[in-house]
Amino acid sequence: MRLEDLTVTKPAPTPGDTSWFTHDRFGMFIHWGLYALGARHEWLKNYERIPTEIYDTKYFKHFDPDLYDPELWAKAARDAGMKYFVVTTKHHEGFCLWDSAYTDYKAPNTPYGRDVLTPMVDAFRSNGLRVGFYHSLLDWHHPDYTVDACHPMRDNEDYIAMDKDRDITRYVEYLHNQTEELLRRYDPVDIIWFDFSVGPNARFAGKGKETWRSEELLAKIRAINPKIIIDDRLQIDQDVKTPEQYMPDEWVKVNGTPVVWEGCHTFSGSWGYYRDEQSWKSVDQLLKMLIDGVSMGGNLLLNVGPTGRGEFDERAYERLRGIGKWMRRYSRSIYGCTQAPAEFECPRDCRYTYNPETQRLYLHMYSWPFGKIRLSGEVAEHVDYIQLLSDASEMRFHYNAENRTVDIPLPVYKPLGAEIPVLEIYLK
Numbered sequence: 001m002r003l004e005d006l007t008v009t010k011p012a013p014t015p016g017d018t019s020w021f022t023h024d025r026f027g028m029f030i031h032w033g034l035y036a037l038g039a040r041h042e043w044l045k046n047y048e049r050i051p052t053e054i055y056d057t058k059y060f061k062h063f064d065p066d067l068y069d070p071e072l073w074a075k076a077a078r079d080a081g082m083k084y085f086v087v088t089t090k091h092h093e094g095f096c097l098w099d100s101a102y103t104d105y106k107a108p109n110t111p112y113g114r115d116v117l118t119p120m121v122d123a124f125r126s127n128g129l130r131v132g133f134y135h136s137l138l139d140w141h142h143p144d145y146t147v148d149a150c151h152p153m154r155d156n157e158d159y160i161a162m163d164k165d166r167d168i169t170r171y172v173e174y175l176h177n178q179t180e181e182l183l184r185r186y187d188p189v190d191i192i193w194f195d196f197s198v199g200p201n202a203r204f205a206g207k208g209k210e211t212w213r214s215e216e217l218l219a220k221i222r223a224i225n226p227k228i229i230i231d232d233r234l235q236i237d238q239d240v241k242t243p244e245q246y247m248p249d250e251w252v253k254v255n256g257t258p259v260v261w262e263g264c265h266t267f268s269g270s271w272g273y274y275r276d277e278q279s280w281k282s283v284d285q286l287l288k289m290l291i292d293g294v295s296m297g298g299n300l301l302l303n304v305g306p307t308g309r310g311e312f313d314e315r316a317y318e319r320l321r322g323i324g325k326w327m328r329r330y331s332r333s334i335y336g337c338t339q340a341p342a343e344f345e346c347p348r349d350c351r352y353t354y355n356p357e358t359q360r361l362y363l364h365m366y367s368w369p370f371g372k373i374r375l376s377g378e379v380a381e382h383v384d385y386i387q388l389l390s391d392a393s394e395m396r397f398h399y400n401a402e403n404r405t406v407d408i409p410l411p412v413y414k415p416l417g418a419e420i421p422v423l424e425i426y427l428k
């Protein structure tokens with residue numbers, strides 16, 4: 001088979017511009033809000049059924065991130081090899097990071113006294129990263145937001161009784177206004193990431209695309225920025241599917257068609273800063289999540305939950321540095337790469353990624369086999385030259401036409417500096 005005739009999967013086209021997105025592959029998610037002070041999950045208001053007055057007396061009144069320096073955040077993301085970031089302009093708690101004209105519930109009115117979003121956008125942009133906004137559809141603070149199954153006051157009969165005076169359409173007006181405000185003020189925003197639609201529930205009506213007036217909202221967004229990438233959680237698929245906290249086992253499909261997708265993951269389980277969480281993933285595990293995603297045509301959006309003083313915690317820095325160390329030598333197997341041609345059989349404990357532009361195939365070795373590694377079948381016919389990606393050292397190989405195999409002898413020990421070794425295979 002000729003190289004040009006191999007089956008390289010391409011995702012279905014979308015309304016926005018995902019060309020940079022499917023090239024860049026790796027972004028930073030940032031969950032930052034008042035919940036950083038609770039330091040025990042961004043859903044704590046819901047989990048602990050905390051009334052707004054108490055939540056605000058504690059957290060709104062004490063939000064003062066004196067060590068906040070977004071330049072440090074942006075550099076940490078850049079040095080880890082991330083090419084875009086998505087920050088929670090507002091999470092479910094309703095607190096706004098920017099100086100919105102539509103609410104008082106915002107960073108400038110806390111003891112910190114300033115908008116925290118503008119300097120963040122500036123810092124990330126000047127470090128070469130694209131800008132995305134996560135914006136919560138849920139709002140546990142807005143006076144017109146009615147109770148649903150995901151509301152902190154879902155068991156509070158007095159609060160529920162007041163729903164008759166709440167008008168969700170006024171809230172939706174606010175949602176639309178703030179979305180437009182964000183997109184205009186920070187134009188061009190590269191990604192808008194809404195979250196999420198509440199399913200129907202026996203006791204309370206769910207909230208979905210009719211409630212949010214999703215169609216209309218999408219039209220307003222596209223009118224401001226036709227290229228913007230929009231996620232799927234307005235209950236209308238747009239540019240990207242967003243599997244959360246699990247790894248798909250094949251390219252994500254909608255009605256059988258492969259689509260643009262991005263897995264979003266945490267370091268430790270929660271999205272907001274969680275001081276006592278001990279379930280931190282290792283650098284090795286996180287890198288394999290990135291590689292696994294790209295090997296199935298997807299992106300990775302990896303989350304950091306900064307502290308109430310405005311810093312990434314040491315555990316996050318340690319992971320980001322580890323990822324950056326690998327990316328410095330290996331990002332060629334990530335950027336511009338996608339799933340390998342369907343005809344290629346991947347050896348055991350390995351993952352392929354493929355760059356269709358340069359026609360190079362990348363073999364990621366999750367374990368170091370003894371003596372040799374063998375490529376069999378169609379792929380063997382296309383091997384032109386092989387090098388170890390870490391140091392461009394030649395890997396000699398033996399092609400056997402009769403068996404359709406390529407054998408690559410390996411040293412007994414994995415070469416130094418080759419953590420998750422990658423073979424760069426030039427195809428012909």
Ligand code: GLC
Pocket residue numbers: 031042043195196244264271
């Ligand atoms: C969930 C959670 C949320 C988090 C998000 C990230 O929907 O509600 O806390 O922001 O996933 O994907």
